[in-house]
Structure formats: C-alpha cells, structure tokens
Amino acid sequence: MSSDAARTPLLPTEKIDTMAQDFNLNSRTSSSRKRRLRRSRSAPRGDCMYNDDVKIDEPPPHPSKIPMFSDLNPNLRRVIMFLALYLTIGTLCFYLVRDQISGHKTSGVVDALYFCIVTMTTVGYGDLVPNSSASRLLACAFVFSGMVLVGHLLSRAADYLVEKQEALLVRAFHLRQSFGPTDILKELHTNKLRYKCYATCLVLVVLFIVGTIFLVMVEKMPVISAFYCVCSTVTTLGYGDKSFNSEAGRLFAVFWILTSSICLAQFFLYVAELNTENKQRALVKWVLTRRITNNDLEAADLDEDGVVGAAEFIVYKLKEMGKIDEKDISGIMDEFEQLDYDESGTLTTSDIVLAQTTSQIQR
Amino acid sequence: MSSDAARTPLLPTEKIDTMAQDFNLNSRTSSSRKRRLRRSRSAPRGDCMYNDDVKIDEPPPHPSKIPMFSDLNPNLRRVIMFLALYLTIGTLCFYLVRDQISGHKTSGVVDALYFCIVTMTTVGYGDLVPNSSASRLLACAFVFSGMVLVGHLLSRAADYLVEKQEALLVRAFHLRQSFGPTDILKELHTNKLRYKCYATCLVLVVLFIVGTIFLVMVEKMPVISAFYCVCSTVTTLGYGDKSFNSEAGRLFAVFWILTSSICLAQFFLYVAELNTENKQRALVKWVLTRRITNNDLEAADLDEDGVVGAAEFIVYKLKEMGKIDEKDISGIMDEFEQLDYDESGTLTTSDIVLAQTTSQIQR
Numbered sequence: 001m002s003s004d005a006a007r008t009p010l011l012p013t014e015k016i017d018t019m020a021q022d023f024n025l026n027s028r029t030s031s032s033r034k035r036r037l038r039r040s041r042s043a044p045r046g047d048c049m050y051n052d053d054v055k056i057d058e059p060p061p062h063p064s065k066i067p068m069f070s071d072l073n074p075n076l077r078r079v080i081m082f083l084a085l086y087l088t089i090g091t092l093c094f095y096l097v098r099d100q101i102s103g104h105k106t107s108g109v110v111d112a113l114y115f116c117i118v119t120m121t122t123v124g125y126g127d128l129v130p131n132s133s134a135s136r137l138l139a140c141a142f143v144f145s146g147m148v149l150v151g152h153l154l155s156r157a158a159d160y161l162v163e164k165q166e167a168l169l170v171r172a173f174h175l176r177q178s179f180g181p182t183d184i185l186k187e188l189h190t191n192k193l194r195y196k197c198y199a200t201c202l203v204l205v206v207l208f209i210v211g212t213i214f215l216v217m218v219e220k221m222p223v224i225s226a227f228y229c230v231c232s233t234v235t236t237l238g239y240g241d242k243s244f245n246s247e248a249g250r251l252f253a254v255f256w257i258l259t260s261s262i263c264l265a266q267f268f269l270y271v272a273e274l275n276t277e278n279k280q281r282a283l284v285k286w287v288l289t290r291r292i293t294n295n296d297l298e299a300a301d302l303d304e305d306g307v308v309g310a311a312e313f314i315v316y317k318l319k320e321m322g323k324i325d326e327k328d329i330s331g332i333m334d335e336f337e338q339l340d341y342d343e344s345g346t347l348t349t350s351d352i353v354l355a356q357t358t359s360q361i362q363r
Numbered sequence: 364m365s366s367d368a369a370r371t372p373l374l375p376t377e378k379i380d381t382m383a384q385d386f387n388l389n390s391r392t393s394s395s396r397k398r399r400l401r402r403s404r405s406a407p408r409g410d411c412m413y414n415d416d417v418k419i420d421e422p423p424p425h426p427s428k429i430p431m432f433s434d435l436n437p438n439l440r441r442v443i444m445f446l447a448l449y450l451t452i453g454t455l456c457f458y459l460v461r462d463q464i465s466g467h468k469t470s471g472v473v474d475a476l477y478f479c480i481v482t483m484t485t486v487g488y489g490d491l492v493p494n495s496s497a498s499r500l501l502a503c504a505f506v507f508s509g510m511v512l513v514g515h516l517l518s519r520a521a522d523y524l525v526e527k528q529e530a531l532l533v534r535a536f537h538l539r540q541s542f543g544p545t546d547i548l549k550e551l552h553t554n555k556l557r558y559k560c561y562a563t564c565l566v567l568v569v570l571f572i573v574g575t576i577f578l579v580m581v582e583k584m585p586v587i588s589a590f591y592c593v594c595s596t597v598t599t600l601g602y603g604d605k606s607f608n609s610e611a612g613r614l615f616a617v618f619w620i621l622t623s624s625i626c627l628a629q630f631f632l633y634v635a636e637l638n639t640e641n642k643q644r645a646l647v648k649w650v651l652t653r654r655i656t657n658n659d660l661e662a663a664d665l666d667e668d669g670v671v672g673a674a675e676f677i678v679y680k681l682k683e684m685g686k687i688d689e690k691d692i693s694g695i696m697d698e699f700e701q702l703d704y705d706e707s708g709t710l711t712t713s714d715i716v717l718a719q720t721t722s723q724i725q726r
Contacts, residue, residue, distance in 0.1 A: 124600035126489045131604070136591040143598045151631055228499040235506045237487035240603055241494070268514055288698045292715055300710075302674050307709035310699050311665050311674035317695045323687055332680045335651045336673050346670035347663075352655055 075156040079149075086149055090116035090142055100132035106247035114250040120146030121261045123233055126240035154265055193274045200267040207260040208234070214256070215242075219249050234260045280321075287320045303345055438519040442512075449512055453479035453505055463495035469610035477613040483509030484624045486596055489603035516625055517632065556637045563630040570623040571597070577619070578605075582612050597623045643684075650683045666708050 094101065094112035104127050105111055115128045119142050130136045208230055215226035221242065229242035233253075244253040300308045300316035308316075318324045339347055341354040457464065457475035467490050468474055478491045482505050493499045571593055578589035584605065592605035596616075607616040663671045663679035671679075681687045702710055704717040 119600060122485070122598050122600045124487065124595065124602045126601070126603035129602045129604040130591075133587045133591075136587065139600075139602075140591060140594040143594065143600045147598060147631065151635060155635065224496040224499065228493075228496075228503060231503040231506065232487060235485050235510060236599060237482060237485045237502075237506045238489070238601065239487045239492045239502075240489035241492040268510065272514060272518065284694065288694060292702060292710075292718070294712055294715065297710060297712065297715065303672060307707075307711050309666060309672060309674060309709050310696065311672060311678050313699045313710060314678050314692055314695050315674050317698075318681070318687060318691065321691075323691060324681060328681065328684075328686060329677055331647065331651055332677050333673065335680075336676045339655060346672050347655075347660060347676060348670050349657055349660065352657065352660065355655070 079152050079156045082149060083153065086120070086145065087113065087116055090120070093138055093142075094135075097130070097132075097135045097138060100130060100135035101128055102131045103128040104245055106245075106250060110247050110250050110254075113254050114244070116142065117254050117257050118238070119143050121150065121257055122147065122236045123238035123257060123261065124236075124240070125238045125243040127243045127245070150262065150265075153262055154269065193270060193277055197267065197270045197274055200263060200270055204234075204260070204263050204267055207256065207263060211256055211260065214249070214252055215244075218246060218252070219244060230260075233257055234264050236261050284321050287317055442515050442519045445512055446516065449483070449508065450476065450479055453483070456501055456505075457498075460493070460495075460498045460501065463493060463498035464491050465494045466491035467608055469608075469613055473610050473613050473617075476617050477607070479505065480617050480620050481601070482506050484513065484620055485510065485599045486601035486620060486624065487599075487603070488601045488606040490606045490608070513625065513628075517628055556633060556640055560630065560633045560637055563626060563633055567597075567623070567626050567630055570619065570626060574619055574623065577612070577615055578607075581609060581615070582607060593623075596620055597627050599624050647684050650680055 091109065091112040094115050095108055098105075098108055098112060101111075101115065111128060117123075118125055118128070119139055122143060130139045208227075211230040211233070212223065212226045215221045215229055216223055219226070221229065225242055231237075232239055232242070244250045296316065297308050300312050302312045302315065315324075315329065319326075319329075336347070339351055339355055341351045341358075454472060454475045457478050458471055461468075461471055461475060464474075464478065474491060480486075481488055481491070482502055485506060493502045571590075574593040574596070575586065575589045578584045578592055579586055582589070584592065588605055594600075595602055595605070607613045659679065660671050663675050665675045665678065678687075678692070682689075682692075699710070702714055702718055704714045704721075
C-alpha cells in the first residue's frame with residue numbers, strides 16, 4: 001500500500017461522522033469503565049543472591065537486587081582497596097629505585113608516591129623521570145595498570161560520590177518553589193544525568209580554584225602560570241615546565257591530581273551520555289507521536305489474532321525505539337515455546353504444572 | 364506464598380501422572396500443529412528522513428534508516444573535517460606564536476603541527492613548552508577542545524575503521540573450518556565486540572612495532588628506550604625525557620601519536636564494553652533458565668485476562684533483564700490508551716479510523 005493511500009481515510013466520510021458522533025456523546029475523559037490495562041506490576045521481589053551457578057528453584061531476585069546491580073558500596077570499597085594496593089606497591093617500587101629516577105627531588109617517600117600518581121593519571125610532568133632500563137620498564141607497567149585502575153574508578157566510584165551531591169543541587173536549583181522530598185525524587189529521576197553533569201562541573205570548578213590558589217600561595221607561581229599548570233594537569237597534558245616542586249606541594253598534588261583528573265574525565269563522560277540520552281528522547285518522542293497505520297497494526301500483531309494487545313504494542317514500539325532487537329526477543333520466545341506445553345500460544349498454571357512434572361519424570 | 368510452597372507440585376501426584384502420560388503419547392517434538400507464534404516481523408520499512416520537527420503523516424522510517432543511526436560514513440566525514448579544521452587552526456596559531464614557545468626546534472610549521480598533536484592528545488612531552496601568558500592560555504584552550512575532539516573521534520571514526528578488519532579476522536580465525544560468508548556474518552553478529560577487541564589489539568601491536576622501529580632507526584634510540592618512549596606516548600603519559608627530535612621524526616609523530624593513542628583508548632573502551640556484555644549475557648541466561656512460578660505468571664499478566672500471551676511474557680522478561688524499565692512502558696501505554704478508542708484493551712483498524720476522524724474533526 002503506497003504511502004499516499006495511508007493518508008486517505010479507510011471508511012467513506014458519511015459513515016465516519018455517525019460513528020464519530022456516538023463517540024463524542026460519551027466523551028472519552030468521563031468514561032466510567034474501569035480501565036483494566038495498565039498495572040505497573042514489577043517482577044516479584046527476589047531475595048536470593050544471584051551467583052554464577054544458576055539457582056533454578058529459588059524465587060527470581062529482582063534485577064536491581066542482583067549483586068551486580070546492588071548498591072554501589074561494595075564496588076566503591078573494592079575500587080578503593082585496589083587503589084590503595086596499587087599506590088602502596090607503586091610507592092614501594094619507586095622508592096626502591098629512587099636512585100634510578102632523576103630530576104628535582106624533595107623527600108624519598110613523598111617523591112615516590114607523587115611519581116606514582118603522576119604516572120598513573122598519565123600526567124607525566126617529566127620533573128621526575130626514570131633513567132635506567134629497569135625503572136623505565138617499571139614505569140611502563142605502572143602506566144598501563146594505572147589506566148585500567150582509573151577506568152574502574154571512573155565507572156564505579158565517581159557515580160557514587162556524585163549521587164550524594166545531586167539532591168543538594170536539586171534543592172539549590174529550586175529554592176524559590178516549594179520543593180518537597182517527593183518532588184526532588186521525581187525531578188532527580190527524570191533529569192538524573194543533567195544533575196550529575198552539574199554536580200561534577202561544580203566539583204571541577206572548586207578543584208580548579210583550590211589548585212590555582214595552592215600553586216599561587218605555596219609554589220609562589222603567578223596566577224596565569226598557576227591556572228595554566230592546573231589546566232595542563234587536570235587534562236593530564238603535563239608538559240612539566242610548571243609542576244609541584246615543594247614537598248608540601250607534592251603531598252597536596254597526590255590527592256588533588258587524582259581527584260581533578262578523574263573528575264574532568266567523568267564530566268566528559270556525563271556530557272557524552274547526556275548527548276546520547278537527548279537523541280534517544282527525541283527518537284522516543286518521534287516514535288510515540290507519529291501516526292499509526294495499518295502496516296503498524298499488522299507488524300505489531302505477534303500472535304496474528306487480528307488485534308494488537310497492549311503487550312504486543314509495547315514490544316513493537318520498543319523495537320522501533322531501538323531499545324530491544326530481534327535477538328532479545330527470539331531468546332525469550334524460545335523459552336516461551338518450551339513452557340507452552342499445550343501449544344495454546346498462552347501460558348497458564350497448567351503449563352507450569354506440566355513443565356514441573358515432565359522435569360520430575362525426566363529426573 | 365513462601366518459597367518452599369513453590370517447590371511442592373500444585374497437583375496431587377497421581378493426577379499428574381495421567382496428564383503427563385497423555386502428553387508423552389504425542390511427544391512434543393513430532394507435534395504437527397503449525398506454531399503460529401513467532402514471526403520476526405520488523406517495523407515497516409520507512410523511507411522519509413527523520414528531522415527534528417516531527418513529521419506526523421509520513422510513513423515511519425525504520426530506526427536503522429533514521430540519520431542518527433544511518434551508515435557511519437557521514438559521521439566519519441564530519442569528524443575528519445573537524446580534525447582537519449582543528450589542526451589547521453592550531454598549526455596556524457602555534458606557528459604565529461612560535462617565538463613564545465621554547466624548547467628543541469626543527470622547522471616552524473612541522474613544530475607547530477607536532478606541538479598541536481602533542482597537546483590535543485594530552486601527551487605533553489614538554490620538549491616544546493609555551494613560555495608566555497598568551498601562548499599558555501592558547502595551549503589551555505587547545506587541550507580542552509582537543510579532548511572533546513578526541514572524544515568524538517573515539518565514538519565515531521574508530522568503530523568504523525575496525526569494522527573493515529573484522530571480517531578478515533573472522534576468516535583468519537577459522538581458516539581450517541570451511542567458513543562461508545553467511546557463517547562469517549553469523550559469527551560476526553554474535554561475537555561482534557570480541558572481534559572488535561581483537562582487531563584493535565592487532566592494530567595496536569602493529570603501531571607499537573612500527574613506532575619502536577622508527578625510533579631506533581631514525582631517532583637512534585636504544586631498543587628499550589624506544590619501547591619506553593612508545594609506551595609513554597601511546598598512554599599519553601609523555602614525561603618528555605624521550606621524544607621525537609628530528610624533523611622527519613616529528614612529521615611521523617603527527618600521524619603515529621594520533622592513531623596509536625586513539626587506538627589504545629578504543630581498545631580499553633571495547634574491553635570495558637565486552638565486560639559489560641558478558642555480565643548482561645550471564646543475567647539473560649539466568650533469567651531465561653530459572654524456574655517460572657505462578658508469581659511470575661501473575662506479574663506478567665498485563666491485561667489480567669488470566670493467561671500470559673507471548674508479548675506479555677516478552678515484556679516481563681525484558682524488564683527482568685533490566686533492558687527496559689517502567690518509564691519506557693508507561694510512555695508507550697499512554698499512547699496505547701489514547702489510540703484504544705473503544706477501550707477494548709486491544710487495537711484494531713476501527714481504532715485507527717476513529718483516531719483519524721477525531722483528529723480531522725478537531726482540525
């Protein structure tokens with residue numbers, strides 16, 4: 001059916017008018033029939049811990065309860081443990097080879113820790129450089145493993161820390177309106193990513209100011225040079241012409257370089273995510289507002305019974321939004337067909353009973 | 364119903380045996396009834412270009428046809444154009460302020476281009492450094508905009524280039540078996556990400572070897588120092604104690620630094636994606652193999668008609684896999700209810716007709 005035909009109404013106009021009038025009498029908004037359709041039933045609450053060997057008989061835990069998705073704390077703890085381990089080993093190693101590292105020195109342990117952080121975050125000032133094959137290969141090993149660790153830090157810890165400030169930000173942004181806790185939650189839920197961007201940006205600005213002030217006060221740098229040093233450090237550029245030379249400065253740099261470079265990377269990630277989310281929202285809006293034609297009804301009618309149920313409509317639209325694809329559906333359909341013992345095309349308690357008995361007989 | 368009750372069969376055992384026997388007679392595998400359920404209907408092919416102002420009457424374009432998701436070529440072209448623009452402006456600016464940049468110099472334009480690349484990729488050797496406020500602020504501006512550009516390069520161009528090598532790799536990996544084009548496509552489809560990792564890793568190894576050989580032959584570095592310089596460059600660490608000092612070396616570095624640093628970043632991104640995909644597959648396998656209980660049937664029964672249809676089962680399982688959430692569903696349900704004029708809980712052609720007539724009457 002060519003696309004123009006889709007535009008001309010299917011029924012002769014007079015016939016339509018009479019049907020339209022009946023509908024206008026009992027106007028849709030005051031329809032008293034209880035709409036039985038949308039119940040936001042979520043999957044049954046699960047209590048069992050999911051682990052790799054699949055537990056068949058346990059009631060299924062809710063996705064958000066599965067350890068992989070549970071509260072970030074354990075993840076944050078694990079990442080911080082890895083970070084502490086990495087820095088301890090790194091400081092120890094670079095302290096042991098401190099004679100094979102040349103450049104401006106202050107105190108052994110602080111320099112080793114400072115060099116470890118400068119290598120891990122790939123800032124690489126060059127104020128301290130390995131000058132023997134052994135120390136060079138050691139630095140190579142630490143820069144690659146450091147990048148992996150920073151990757152984990154980015155995906156775990158940052159998210160967790162930002163969540164703490166979001167609620168404050170929402171309240172700050174809506175001081176004038178009367179914003180109760182539920183409004184904050186609702187606002188947070190819909191624009192979660194945007195508040196993460198704001199929160200990270202705020203932390204970044206504070207780190208920039210703190211860094212510049214510190215370099216001006218402690219390292220005695222002019223303001224522009226201090227700001228330039230902050231920029232070249234936060235972006236992990238690290239030319240090395242301006243860097244932290246005093247012992248106190250290097251101790252400050254250990255914490256400040258780690259937090260600021262990760263914060264900037266996290267900010268870029270959130271901006272990219274926000275960009276993708278906006279495109280997704282535009283697509284969803286387009287999918288949900290475009291006109292439905294008979295082609296759509298036909299394509300959405302999974303069980304070919306001539307009508308499109310709510311679930312079929314949901315599956316069809318989700319596919320169109322690109323949220324799911326054929327691969328997701330066919331895996332689930334295979335399971336459905338296995339469970340559908342009487343091949344009625346629907347699942348009932350009897351299917352479940354027969355599924356249980358056959359598996360008992362087979363055992 | 365506590366979890367132990369779920370384990371005891373719902374029907375008394377003798378009753379089950381008789382029912383089980385009937386089923387065993389016409390064993391499921393030889394069932395002749397044509398299974399009308401699974402047709403992999405996709406959304407109707409669309410032809411119109413999607414743009415921001417939503418076209419209501421046009422037939423809906425297929426998601427993969429919407430410009431945002433169409434072939435990567437336009438994206439790749441746009442990113443390369445931005446890159447060329449960035450490097451031209453950067454080289455011009457750093458050439459104009461070359462007197463305010465100190466360090467080891469070769470030729471004006473090559474040094475400016477080399478400095479621009481070293482800044483954009485945040486390698487920051489420090490063999491060339493800005494020594495005035497103006498050139499320093501210029502470098503700050505270029506490092507931040509360079510990071511944004513590298514971000515775009517990572518998300519667009521890299522994916523596109525790797526896709527070219529994947530098919531070769533699949534053939535190389537399966538030389539012994541007889542692997543036709545369809546097998547390659549199928550293999551590629553299921554393990555796409557893994558082959559991307561392999562392809563990027565291969566390109567990375569080649570870049571490492573080429574870089575090391577070049578530094579040994581042209582920059583006359585010992586092998587370990589050359590390898591150390593390659594590692595500290597590819598990871599954008601850039602201490603600067605070892606870098607490219609000759610004009611030819613710097614010209615080579617312009618291309619080599621850009622490709623190798625982006626390739627390493629892309630490799631890390633693919634490994635992270637692969638990690639997430641494996642976790643997702645484990646969850647999907649768990650969701651599809653766990654035992655279905657009456658709780659599930661009840662929760663999946665969206666329209667509360669006492670049976671669970673295929674589409675309802677799909678929606679229920681997708682939610683459990685975490686692929687969709689309540690927010691996705693409620694948006695679609697709102698549209699469904701608007702279209703469901705006779706409030707029958709299903710959509711038919713008459714709903715579409717009435718939807719058209721009321722919108723015509725309103726206009």
